[in-house]
Amino acid sequence: MTESQEAPEGSELPPPTGIVVGVDGSDHGNCALIWAAREAQSRKLPLHLVTAYSVPIFAASGLDGGFATIDNNVIRQGAEVVLEQAAQQLGEYPDLTYDTRVEAGDASGVLLELSESAELLVFGSRGRGGFVGRLLGSVSSGLPGHAKCPTVTVPLSCASRLGIAGKSKDEPLVESVVTVGVDGSERARYTVLRAAEHAQRNGLSLRVVCAVPPYSGAMTWLPAPLDRQGILEEVREQMAAGAAWIRSHFPQLSISADVVDGPPIEILIQATKLSELLVLGSRGHGGFAGMILGSTTDAVLHHAKGPVMVVPEKDDPRLADREKFGPLLKEV
Structure with a gap:
């Protein structure tokens, strides 16, 4: 039976011991999610769905200059919705155990910290912002070299081989x-x-x-x-x-x-x-x-x-x- 676990507000889940996948709702992130789910089921390891956010600070305009921040709760709620939508895609993996995690902080720092205990980090080659928005920028370029566990980068072009999109006539046959x-x-x-x-x-x-x-x-x-x-x-x-x-x-x-x-x-x-x-x-x-x-x-x-x-x-x-x-x- 598939199990889901989420940390109660004000508490933390234990460090991940299975496969960590970064999700952000983008197509790239969805490819990474499906690949990670298959790998977790194959290895009989738990899957940890993670998204991270940081609260932006911007300079206020007007005579009374200063700095303003966006409400932290609003951003966190949006991150939780992303995780809920991602978890809905795991229904076809009946033997998979997973949990969802919302982390506050920079994406690269969050992943590097989780790599201390994880078996594998999986992420898309690009994202829409937030958790993996800078992948293949400073985040994914640094992760493979600094992570404490192996990393897997999954490009959007994998969508058809993962069953997310139809196969193109010109797409080469992938060997086993x-x-x-x-x-x-x-x-x-x-x-x-x-x-x-x-x-x-x-x-x-x-x-x-x-x-x-x-x-x-x-x-x-x-x-x-x-x-x-x-x-x-x-x-x-x-x-x-x-x-x-x-x-x-x-x-x-x-x-x-x-x-x-x-x-x-x-x-x-x-x-x-x-x-x-x-x-x-x-x-x-x-x-x-x-x-x-x-x-x-x-x-x-x-x-x-x-x-x-x-x-x-x-x-x-x-x-x-x-x-x-x-x-x-x-x-x-």
């Missing part, structure tokens, strides 16, 4: 695969583990991708051209060893490892069109994920056609046996 980008860093190896967990839990296959970027102008000083084909073959050997390591921990999972010769950003964006989920680490070396939190993240999140998960660094005992399976992927 989770794609994860690696670059040779240990952070990336942990990211692969999280991607594999998501794939196995949802009955999807896993595709591990390493992009080898083209030569840059900074390399033109080299006295002889690099053996490009040799580099690609070496990376393929390292990727095959990594795939064998993942199979040892997920023996039932279908896994492929691909080395792609081309610009990482373009490859990442293309992957969002065809994958159920793209997974990246929050930091890395150069190449594929090296500029996460910089231009790569901005470019992918602004142009992604599917959900993008960003995973923060964390220790994992499964990383200890990676070297047993062959050469480690070096920085690319």
Whole structure:
């Protein structure tokens, strides 16, 4: 049975322990809500619907200058209506437990605080104001890099695949695969583990991708051209060893490892069109994920056609046996 819980006035709900989704009534927020509801049901975790508001202060005009504020109760009531409308969309998830939370404060600060205890943060790529109005501005650009738990950004273009809108004739068929980008860093190896967990839990296959970027102008000083084909073959050997390591921990999972010769950003964006989920680490070396939190993240999140998960660094005992399976992927 679906359960709803809301904090009584003057009290607070306990810190969220499941999946937190930011809602604001926008179409982008609705996409995030549906994706989060499905994920929460799949993981058998509670879903926490959250909206935040801040009371604006503006300068009063006239001879008796001063500052005025809008009634806090009016704004809070509007936020509560947004949550009520969002909760009405959860009727088709009979096994889902959820609660609704209205938080006072800046959206980014609210989400970052909730990430301390949450399993996952989910939000739309844009919003209409209030909670996610600045997403893909200062809020979502900062959240993937600073949140204590993984984050998922869900773009509006996911509406059709989530059943919110009809499928366009020109829309590519999404494959039943989770794609994860690696670059040779240990952070990336942990990211692969999280991607594999998501794939196995949802009955999807896993595709591990390493992009080898083209030569840059900074390399033109080299006295002889690099053996490009040799580099690609070496990376393929390292990727095959990594795939064998993942199979040892997920023996039932279908896994492929691909080395792609081309610009990482373009490859990442293309992957969002065809994958159920793209997974990246929050930091890395150069190449594929090296500029996460910089231009790569901005470019992918602004142009992604599917959900993008960003995973923060964390220790994992499964990383200890990676070297047993062959050469480690070096920085690319």
